Amino acid sequence: MSNRTPEQLYADLATVMANAFPDRDISVTVGPETRVFADLGMASIELVVLGERLEQFYGRKLPFGLFLAGLRKQGAEDLELGNLIAFLETHV
Amino acid sequence: MPDVVVNGTRLFYQQMGEGPDVVLIHAVTSNQAVWVFTGLPDAIAAEGFRVTTYDLRGHGASDRPPTGYTSAAMADDFRALHAELGLKPAYIVGHSFGGVIGIHTATLFPECVEGIILSDSFFPGLRHVEPNFGRSNVWVDLSATFREIGVELGETVNFTRLFQASTELTPEQNKALDALVGPIGRGWLRQLPLLAQTTCGDEVLAEAGLTAEKIASVTQPVIALYDEFSPFLATCRWLEQNVPNCTAEIIPEAKHLAVVENTVAFTASVIRHLKQLTAPLGQALNV
Numbered sequence: 001m002s003n004r005t006p007e008q009l010y011a012d013l014a015t016v017m018a019n020a021f022p023d024r025d026i027s028v029t030v031g032p033e034t035r036v037f038a039d040l041g042m043a044s045i046e047l048v049v050l051g052e053r054l055e056q057f058y059g060r061k062l063p064f065g066l067f068l069a070g071l072r073k074q075g076a077e078d079l080e081l082g083n084l085i086a087f088l089e090t091h092v
Numbered sequence: 093m094p095d096v097v098v099n100g101t102r103l104f105y106q107q108m109g110e111g112p113d114v115v116l117i118h119a120v121t122s123n124q125a126v127w128v129f130t131g132l133p134d135a136i137a138a139e140g141f142r143v144t145t146y147d148l149r150g151h152g153a154s155d156r157p158p159t160g161y162t163s164a165a166m167a168d169d170f171r172a173l174h175a176e177l178g179l180k181p182a183y184i185v186g187h188s189f190g191g192v193i194g195i196h197t198a199t200l201f202p203e204c205v206e207g208i209i210l211s212d213s214f215f216p217g218l219r220h221v222e223p224n225f226g227r228s229n230v231w232v233d234l235s236a237t238f239r240e241i242g243v244e245l246g247e248t249v250n251f252t253r254l255f256q257a258s259t260e261l262t263p264e265q266n267k268a269l270d271a272l273v274g275p276i277g278r279g280w281l282r283q284l285p286l287l288a289q290t291t292c293g294d295e296v297l298a299e300a301g302l303t304a305e306k307i308a309s310v311t312q313p314v315i316a317l318y319d320e321f322s323p324f325l326a327t328c329r330w331l332e333q334n335v336p337n338c339t340a341e342i343i344p345e346a347k348h349l350a351v352v353e354n355t356v357a358f359t360a361s362v363i364r365h366l367k368q369l370t371a372p373l374g375q376a377l378n379v
Contacts, residue, residue, distance in 0.1 A: 044129060045152040077274065
């Protein structure tokens with residue numbers, strides 16, 4: 001488990017997303033139920049880019065592809081940020 | 093972000109695993125997310141391969157130059173990417189147009205290609221043997237979606253028409269289309285007007301020197317995976333009969349995008365063929 005709190009992980013995510021996608025400001029609107037496709041308007045390739053940027057930020061490889069494939073296997077049609085934070089809690 | 097600049101164009105790529113090189117090439121209007129979300133790169137890497145995925149020029153997170161979208165030009169992009177990344181002769185897994193790029197690369201730069209796995213590719217150079225050339229089921233579905241918002245795309249694949257039509261949509265049509273395609277499809281829709289600024293639409297349907305004779309001259313192993321409900325089964329049969337080292341196989345319960353429509357069967361088939369292609373000769377022959 002991560003030694004970073006969920007609040008710190010949200011702040012990390014906001015920093016990484018602000019750098020990766022400067023046209024989106026997620027810092028004031030996000031919560032655990034915020035959906036990356038429906039609410040943030042991201043495209044699937046942008047999630048792939050986000051995974052790369054998170055790896056750079058934390059300086060380690062993350063099983064982000066397996067995470068995304070697992071969501072699809074479960075039939076999820078979107079990714080809630082709460083799920084992403086839970087993933088980061090486990091892997092960073 | 094891992095980037096490589098080839099022929100003056102920045103391409104976004106990812107790499108994982110260690111072992112013989114496998115490169116996954118997506119189709120027109122798609123990007124490498126189609127592989128990532130199905131888990132195929134991880135599954136192949138887990139079997140002892142180094143897997144590279146990348147976004148073709150004009151697609152995904154790569155640059156979008158105005159020209160250079162024929163299979164010949166993109167084969168040259170592959171050659172340059174292959175050199176820049178220091179890959180060994182690679183096994184290419186190409187979906188649809190990605191397979192055309194794979195075959196074209198094998199004819200132009202055979203030193204880069206160890207083998208090719210096609211997924212439901214149709215070849216402009218084989219339009220004389222393919223009665224359903226340009227009649228993709230995916231296109232039929234897409235045309236029906238656009239028809240619901242009052243836009244006619246026609247029955248035959250016409251990317252230029254699709255890209256241009258997407259630039260002419262009213263805000264009301266865009267909103268209706270968003271609702272029809274859902275949250276994931278919206279990201280796909282957003283790129284279409286951008287491709288209208290390029291020659292992609294016409295060039296990807298050009299023969300570009302990849303004639304039937306050239307296709308039949310490929311000597312590397314070719315695995316032709318075609319979908320059970322594919323409109324391109326005549327192409328599959330032609331490849332099996334005319335390409336000297338070609339093995340054909342049908343992926344069940346899929347109609348053009350097997351990696352998404354039947355992920356389990358497609359993944360199992362790709363891995364089985366990659367293992368056979370890389371096995372020592374005696375092992376491959378079960379002796």
